[in-house]
Amino acid sequence: MTDPEEGRKRALLSRIACSVAFQKSQRARELLEYLGRRSIEDPEHPPREHDIGVAVFGRPPGYDTTQDTLVRVQASHLRKKIEQYFEEEGREERLRVRLAKGSYALQFYEHQPGLDPAAPAPFLARHPRLGWVLALLLLAVCAALLMWNRRLESRLEAGLGPHPSVDRLWRQMFANGHQTHLLLSDLGLLPLQDALQHHVSLEQYQNRGFGALAEKEIADPVLRSAVLSFFNRYPTTIADATAARRLGILFALNGLPLDVLSARDANMNMVSGGNVVLLGSRRGNPWVGVYENQLNFQTVFTEPPRRASFRNSQPLPGEQPEYPVEWSRIGYCRVAYLDSLKGGGTALLISGTDVNSSDAGVEFITTESWVRQLRQKLGAGSGPTPHFEVLLKTYLARSAVSRFELVSVRRK
Structure with a gap:
């Protein structure tokens, strides 16, 4: 490869990465840059799925690609982004690149404008009706x-419009130049932990060895197969999908970039640096544990028998030392606004004792009247909203939250 040709390829990749199609997709940019570098510098040895997972997405060296589909999902996403670029901004490009299905090697080629005279007439020309x-x-x-x-x-x-208190709070939290990742709870993790009869630790969750863990600790082969089958579907709840939509609208209204993904597709760099919104309980989203020791209201979950609560580490006058759940009747949700672990970004935790209580936390932090009440209790006045931790009590009826109330507000 000559140096001028290599320069053309690198310049093309740079234009693609800076295009509108890639502006709000940091992961796609990182994957494009890695595959581009490997394809240019070492075209005879294309990267493997495992190499990409470790180098680009922070997976541990021993992770299982048969259970973790992140690389394949992101490669498909990148393929569509590249096609979009050449259909829009890059339609005049002579040098082009593609990512063929089933391959992780970028292919560069010269585009010949115009139709091939030997090619058949366009489909619609042959079928006018x-x-x-x-x-x-x-x-x-x-x-x-x-x-x-x-x-x-x-x-x-109804409450998601450009209301001043909500908009001001969200711009304060997330308009800081960092990408924001919304990590939905991992629904597949719940029946796995039920079958294991213990929590999956954050270390186990990062290592991704779920099949080996189930093989070791779930003796019943039928139960083990059913649990892993459900787990591998990457399921999510309607409540989480509704919450993601509500938050996505709010981010869009304020011109803030947002990536939405499952907790299973996250890594420590994503959670500890930049901006992150952690949705769900510690049991369904183990990444919540990264920030747990900074919080006054600590998650408690034991089984069997199943019991959940928030422990009040330093009760104020009139507060309970513990707030226990009454299944199907009373739940709780903790909402916390903190600095990201590495600083410079924001961590927003919305952790309910059940998925519907988490949804109540989303409603709380996106509703004008509740945000105004929060600022008043924090004594924010006309200044910025200080970091905070809030505990909500939810009243459940027929697997939904009928109403909720504010139990405690703490400045952090």
């Missing part, structure tokens, strides 16, 4: 989008 059908379908989609937009406006009017 189909063009009318597609046009009608497009009109139907546009009508559906208009209806969806109206429903979205109604949601904004």
Whole structure:
């Protein structure tokens, strides 16, 4: 490879990484940069899935690629981003690159503009009636989008609009130049821990050896197979999906970048540096444990018998030393705003004793009246909102939160 040719390739990759399609996807940029460097410097030895997981996404050296699909998911995402670039900003590029399916080697090639005369006529030219059908379908989609937009406006009017206290708080927390990662709880982890009859530690969670752990500790082969089958589907809850949508709208309204992913796809650098929103209990999102020792309200979960509570490390007058859960009746949610572990970023923890209580925490921190009440109790006045820790009590009915109330507010 000549130096000028290598320079052309590196310049192309730089333009792609700086394009609009990649602006809000830090992971795609990091993967593109790694694959580009390997493809240019060592084209005869393309990287393996395991190499990428360790080098780009912080997976431990011994992790199991048969159970952890992060690299494959992100490669598919990158492939679509590259195609989007050449369809939009890069449509005039002569030198192009692609990531073929089933490969982790970038392929550079010269694009020849115009149609090949020997190529068959475009599909719609050969089927003109189909063009009318597609046009009608497009009109139907546009009508559906208009209806969806109206429903979205109604949601904004109901409490997710550009209200001053909420917007000010979110810009204070996340408009700091760092990417924000929203980590949803890992629903597949719950039945696995039920079968193990103990928590999966953060160290075990990072090592990803779930199959070996189940093989060692779950004696019943039928139960073991069922638990791992559910676990490997990467399940999530409707409550978490609703919460992610609500938070995503708020980030978008304030022009803030956001990546949404499962806790299982995170790593320590992501959790301890930059901005992170940790959604869910410590049992469903072990990354919560990274910040647990900074908090007054400590997670307690024991089994069997199953019991959950928040322990009040330093009770104030009128507070209880412990706030126990009454399953299906009373739950709790802790909401905490802290500096990220490495500093410079923000960590927002929304940890309920159940998924619906976590959803109540999302409603609390995104609703104008509640944020105003929070600022008042913190004595924020006209200044910025100080770091805080809040405990909410939730009242459950038919597996949903009927209402919630503020139990305690602490400045951090």
